[in-house]
Amino acid sequence: MALKHVNAVIVGAGAGGGVVAKELSAAGLSVALLERGRWYSAADCRKDDLCNQRTQVLGAKFGPDDERNPRVAVDGKGRETVVVASDGAYSNNAACVGGGTFSYGAMAWRYMEKDFRMRSTYGAVAGSTLEDWPIDYFDLEPYYEKAEWEMGVSGDVSNNIFKAPRRKPLPMPPLPPNREYRILSPAAKRLGLHPFDIPMLRNTVPYNGRRSCMRCRWCVGFACEVNARNGTHNTVIPEALATGNCELRTDCMTREILLDARGRATGVAYFDANGRLQEQTADLAIVCGGAVESARLLLNTKHRLFPNGLGNRYDWVGRNLQSHTYPAAIGLFEQEVYDDLGPGAGIAICDYNHGNPGLAGGAMLANEFIRLPYQFLSAVPAGVPQWGPEHKNFVRNAYRRTISIMGPVQEMPVFDARVQADPKVKDYWGIPVARLSGGKHPHTLEIAGFAAAKAEAWLKEAGAIRTWKRLPGASLSGGQHQAGTCRMGNDPKTSVVNKDCQLHEVDNVYVIDASVHVTNGGFNPALTILANAYRASGNLLKAWKGSKARS
Amino acid sequence: MPNQKPSLKRRTFLSAGLAAAAGGAAISCGGGGTGEGWRFFTAEEARTVDAICERIIPADRDPGAHAAGVVNYIDIQLAKRFKKHQAAYRKGVAGVDAVSRARFGKRFAELPPDQQTQALTEVGAKSGAFFNLVLNHAMQGFYGDPRHGGNRNMASWRMLGLPLPPVRGRQHYDDPKAG
Numbered sequence: 001m002a003l004k005h006v007n008a009v010i011v012g013a014g015a016g017g018g019v020v021a022k023e024l025s026a027a028g029l030s031v032a033l034l035e036r037g038r039w040y041s042a043a044d045c046r047k048d049d050l051c052n053q054r055t056q057v058l059g060a061k062f063g064p065d066d067e068r069n070p071r072v073a074v075d076g077k078g079r080e081t082v083v084v085a086s087d088g089a090y091s092n093n094a095a096c097v098g099g100g101t102f103s104y105g106a107m108a109w110r111y112m113e114k115d116f117r118m119r120s121t122y123g124a125v126a127g128s129t130l131e132d133w134p135i136d137y138f139d140l141e142p143y144y145e146k147a148e149w150e151m152g153v154s155g156d157v158s159n160n161i162f163k164a165p166r167r168k169p170l171p172m173p174p175l176p177p178n179r180e181y182r183i184l185s186p187a188a189k190r191l192g193l194h195p196f197d198i199p200m201l202r203n204t205v206p207y208n209g210r211r212s213c214m215r216c217r218w219c220v221g222f223a224c225e226v227n228a229r230n231g232t233h234n235t236v237i238p239e240a241l242a243t244g245n246c247e248l249r250t251d252c253m254t255r256e257i258l259l260d261a262r263g264r265a266t267g268v269a270y271f272d273a274n275g276r277l278q279e280q281t282a283d284l285a286i287v288c289g290g291a292v293e294s295a296r297l298l299l300n301t302k303h304r305l306f307p308n309g310l311g312n313r314y315d316w317v318g319r320n321l322q323s324h325t326y327p328a329a330i331g332l333f334e335q336e337v338y339d340d341l342g343p344g345a346g347i348a349i350c351d352y353n354h355g356n357p358g359l360a361g362g363a364m365l366a367n368e369f370i371r372l373p374y375q376f377l378s379a380v381p382a383g384v385p386q387w388g389p390e391h392k393n394f395v396r397n398a399y400r401r402t403i404s405i406m407g408p409v410q411e412m413p414v415f416d417a418r419v420q421a422d423p424k425v426k427d428y429w430g431i432p433v434a435r436l437s438g439g440k441h442p443h444t445l446e447i448a449g450f451a452a453a454k455a456e457a458w459l460k461e462a463g464a465i466r467t468w469k470r471l472p473g474a475s476l477s478g479g480q481h482q483a484g485t486c487r488m489g490n491d492p493k494t495s496v497v498n499k500d501c502q503l504h505e506v507d508n509v510y511v512i513d514a515s516v517h518v519t520n521g522g523f524n525p526a527l528t529i530l531a532n533a534y535r536a537s538g539n540l541l542k543a544w545k546g547s548k549a550r551s
Numbered sequence: 552m553p554n555q556k557p558s559l560k561r562r563t564f565l566s567a568g569l570a571a572a573a574g575g576a577a578i579s580c581g582g583g584g585t586g587e588g589w590r591f592f593t594a595e596e597a598r599t600v601d602a603i604c605e606r607i608i609p610a611d612r613d614p615g616a617h618a619a620g621v622v623n624y625i626d627i628q629l630a631k632r633f634k635k636h637q638a639a640y641r642k643g644v645a646g647v648d649a650v651s652r653a654r655f656g657k658r659f660a661e662l663p664p665d666q667q668t669q670a671l672t673e674v675g676a677k678s679g680a681f682f683n684l685v686l687n688h689a690m691q692g693f694y695g696d697p698r699h700g701g702n703r704n705m706a707s708w709r710m711l712g713l714p715l716p717p718v719r720g721r722q723h724y725d726d727p728k729a730g
Contacts, residue, residue, distance in 0.1 A: 047696070048696050048698065049695055049696050050691055050695040050696055050699060057687075057691055057695075058628070058632050058691075058699065059632060340713065340714065373694040373695075373707055373708060373711055373713065374690065374691060374694040374695050376694075377690055377694065386686060387606070387607040387608070387686055387689075388606065388607065388609065388668065389609050389611060391607075391608075392608050392609065392611065392613075392615075393611070395694075395711070396613065396710055396711065399711045399712075400711070400712060
């Protein structure tokens with residue numbers, strides 16, 4: 001039996017898709033929301049430090065599964081490897097209702113004004129496709145505010161003198177400072193820096209009918225056991241379902257966008273939870289699969305008019321894959337500094353996001369999230385033997401006496417850092433898998449070195465008796481903050497979607513997720529994805545003239 | 552040792568094995584598919600891996616990999632999530648014993664600690680990929696969640712002074728009023 005025609009089919013129930021589903025269904029459009037993963041709940045916390053979304057040595061708890069979803073990773077020497085979700089080179093984010101927002105640390109940053117105007121601010125960077133966004137901060141500002149208030153953000157950015165102008169404060173206060181915060185805050189001030197409380201999509205007082213954060217250890221990477229962390233899974237998606245206009249279908253893997261003879265979308269073809277091929281017809285096809293899977297879906301959508309994939313006439317789909325490069329500095333202290341109080345991260349500075357001499361951008365710096373014992377091993381410095389009594393002794397002595405400061409460096413987009421549809425390898429459903437290749441721009445690594453040095457100086461001022469840096473390598477960056485593969489722009493020859501997130505080539509196909517980010521800010525991108533999804537949904541609804549389908 | 556209170560069947564017979572090991576240097580295991588209590592390893596392989604892990608994370612004032620049952624973690628995972636590493640272990644463990652025999656004339660598990668360290672260093676230089684695999688798995692089994700078969704009695708978490716889970720958030724035990 002054919003499925004009932006809907007106004008919009010949305011592929012992917014993550015940050016972008018969740019918001020779009022809610023905005024469209026609340027406006028009265030009928031929506032089918034397809035998600036390849038499952039819908040987990042607060043009861044799925046599990047507190048398993050080897051199987052969660054942050055540490056995946058025994059699997060990616062919130063998807064995708066290792067068995068059915070391979071990818072091909074091509075390293076710097078051109079060697080191809082078939083990788084599974086729990087491998088590092090897979091660049092996994094998540095596959096579940098809520099997407100990354102289900103298990104993230106929930107930092108809720110607004111990008112700064114210059115983050116939308118990187119090319120104008122810094123000029124061309126050789127070897128990079130650095131460009132301005134076709135919208136500016138003030139186009140997004142009302143939607144940042146909407147996301148903050150509708151979904152719930154806590155924190156206090158009033159001491160951040162670098163923040164972009166904003167009309168309203170955050171709806172919830174920050175959590176009380178932990179021990180790291182109390183050590184780092186005066187040290188930053190002594191250095192003339194401007195520390196403040198990290199904004200987070202996290203309840204610190206009861207909000208939206210859910211309770212506040214209980215400060216447990218099982219935060220980033222885990223389901224929030226008390227449902228105090230706000231993602232699309234517990235905010236906009238339930239609201240969308242409550243309208244009666246939205247149907248969420250989980251375990252549904254989309255194969256391609258269906259196109260008519262003239263190249264307009266008529267819906268999507270997907271495999272349902274039982275592996276049956278279904279066709280969902282729709283007036284609008286909205287792609288929200290994240291930067292890797294959205295690009296893959298467009299590239300796997302072939303048509304006489306689009307022989308190289310939908311939206312890909314000028315070969316920009318899948319290009320400029322970027323995320324964030326994280327340099328870190330770690331400081332060892334005389335006294336215990338770690339109090340195991342979640343979420344751990346609480347204090348940040350934006351002094352080094354812009355205005356760094358000779359550098360095109362920078363990074364926000366913050367203390368690290370809660371660390372589980374196994375995770376702490378990656379903080380052991382190079383000088384300590386990797387095994388044996390000295391290693392064990394170091395871990396024992398340092399676990400509670402270290403602070404880690406890190407930051408997401410805004411990456412220089414690279415045209416050859418890319419997602420392709422692999423010509424040979426197919427997934428469980430027979431769909432060509434994503435093939436990832438390319439690497440980081442050298443200037444990104446230069447900025448990372450600068451940021452690590454600043455983090456180190458901060459730790460020294462805070463009284464660390466020994467400090468060391470952890471610098472990133474040059475390999476492809478595409479994991480949890482993945483972005484950039486369906487660039488938003490005014491020129492169809494150098495971008496994939498217009499500023500309304502509509503494909504240049506087909507007017508009823510949209511891409512609404514981090515794929516459209518031209519650059520990715522020196523911040524965790526979630527709030528920007530949410531805000532842009534609110535904005536794009538609003539523009540879509542303004543242009544909506546009703547269904548053209550005869551029913 | 553008082554902190555080796557068995558709670559699961561598997562741990563019961565492993566503890567029995569440990570007691571035997573303490574007295575007579577052999578892990579004896581009852582039950583299980585191979586007739587030796589191991590899912591993947593032979594009894595000899597298990598002895599070698601157990602000894603390797605103990606060198607990687609040796610007992611000092613806190614329990615080491617042996618007491619924490621790290622080999623148990625690796626054995627369980629090799630039959631589950633680490634199936635793809637089975638061949639590497641079969642070959643790699645034999646290689647460690649071969650190096651030990653060539654250098655010191657005995658199997659790895661029978662060597663004194665300093666000779667084991669020398670043998671392992673040589674293995675690390677000769678077959679780095681296998682050594683790193685065991686190294687990572689040993690760390691997971693020691694520092695990771697006990698539910699996966701290692702970190703018996705939460706040995707590493709006690710060592711690090713971590714308030715032991717399960718907890719319902721710090722508020723519950725940091726708040727003096729609640730105490």
